[in-house]
Amino acid sequence: MAQFDADDQENAARLLGALTLVSHSAFERAVTSLILSEAARFCGPVALYATRELGDDLSYYEAMANPNDAMAPLDAVGRGADLGSEARIAAIIRNLCKGDPEKLLNHPSLEMLRATKAKAIIVVDDIVGSGKRTAGFIRAMWRSESVMSWHSRHQIKFVALAYTATRMGKGLVSGLKCKPKVALVRECPTFGEIPWHGDIEAAITALCNRYGRRTSRRGMRFGFKKTMAALVFEHGCPNNAPSILWAPVGEDSDWQPMFPDRTVLFEEASAFPPDITARDPVAMLTELAGDAEPELPPAILGESVLGLTTTMVLALVASGIRSRAALSYATGYDALECASLLDRCVARGYLTATLRLTSEGRAELKEEIRPAERSKWVPQRGEDSYYPQQLRGPP
Structure with missing residues (x-):
């Protein structure tokens, strides 16, 4: 992380945190x-x-x-x-x-x-x-x-x-x-499809471009064929991911990647969870809002009869996120599970067949909760940011 300028470390941490890690x-x-x-x-x-x-x-x-x-x-x-x-x-x-x-x-x-x-x-x-x-x-x-x-x-x-x-x-x-x-x-999640604000996506792309030029694989700073994959296997990092993650040290580059020459080292391997889990819905909606105050649906902040995963999907669709890859990334569901969830939302009238929010779906998101509950979930702005130095698994 120290290889990044101080102003870029927040986005570097975002890039690492956005990776989907697939264990053996x-x-x-x-x-x-x-x-x-x-x-x-x-x-x-x-x-x-x-x-x-x-x-x-x-x-x-x-x-x-x-x-x-x-x-x-x-x-x-x-x-x-x-x-x-x-x-x-x-x-x-x-x-x-x-x-x-x-x-x-x-x-x-x-x-x-x-x-x-x-x-x-x-x-x-x-x-x-x-x-x-x-x-x-x-x-x-x-x-x-x-x-x-x-x-x-x-x-x-x-x-x-x-x-x-x-x-x-x-x-x-x-x-x-x-x-x-x-x-x-x-x-496959790509950095272009992850549910975050357009300004954040542009900043991540600029980060990969600028620091990718310092690696031994300058021509692959956005990954092979500019794929920008945001997924890493425990058995290796695909070359479709940005080169700052995996490019080997070369004669003309001393860049130290997280996954040297696409290899996952022992310390990093401990961070790979046994199963892929859902992302934090509040954090995701906050990222989608960018610098604006996030409009968090009441159903996200408290108990919902639909369950947190379904509520998160409806909230993301309401924010304009309709890509199945993005929704699978957010929920942690595989393709079959995600398709089944979306089919249920359509069958119950919460979403249209083109994955747009219906009036019934909007009503579910507006379900009221006690105002006191809100303060427990909304992240405070203006706090000092923490930047991880390496991937860590659960204790």
Whole structure:
């Protein structure tokens, strides 16, 4: 934190505090559950592959096939590669396939796909950021004439499965010729979609731009392809996040990132919670107000029959926040849970189908409470700010 000028430390603390931290256990539970859920949709075997970086114009099945055994499974990860997320995902796939080898195929060859009459190809990644890696991997599979033929006859389908994806990455992958379904645990929060005031967003962007120029990855100061991802896994920080968080120390830069060369060190790992939880609604609405006095709905400050999470969603929608990624970020809910909550709000008449507040929803937010309760919740302005020096977990 000391690397930032005094005037910038408040926004640097905001940037760190806004990160969604995904622990090993949360990641593995969620990805395992999603794989099983997607596999269950198909009546027959499905093929599982860990997404990996491949060279342009490479035909995956031809290049990876074992010349001595056409039925042998393909290598899950590249030989001699710096193994990161793909090794962790390969381990998840291996364990699942051991439990149900007839249904789940571990990196099968083209001939194994043919012999088992697999119904789906599911490629698995931790994050679809820009979409480049996942799209390139699927294109390499698509270069097989057999795969194209099976797909054209509706004998096999593609699924791009990931813990999270940005809007940009999801759009790129879903637009491929094979029209894969993109299956996610949660939408990826980006610093451009976090529910805070426009002035704060501009200040965070300026911070990443100014200090990103001091790192060894100046061209990625907003993350790869300017994604500005605001999510970090315990197994590593994506390069889609701003470079001030992860850029390695170089010959021309001595910038010390929180996650050096995208690695989460032991001290920082202790800050990763076992589960992703909701944000403080009062703090979020205060950030949305910027320098103005926040208009906090009475239902936020006291007990609400709807529950705090539903009330927070209605309050955010009332403030103009309708992005599902932003609402998922605020509630801590995954994509399925967030969609279910929004569907209930629509069904009960609190929100329209386009996620706008109805008169019924507005009435719920105006539910009165005792004035004395208000002082307990509204943060005082003008106090000295506290700037954390590093991420800390619960005691």
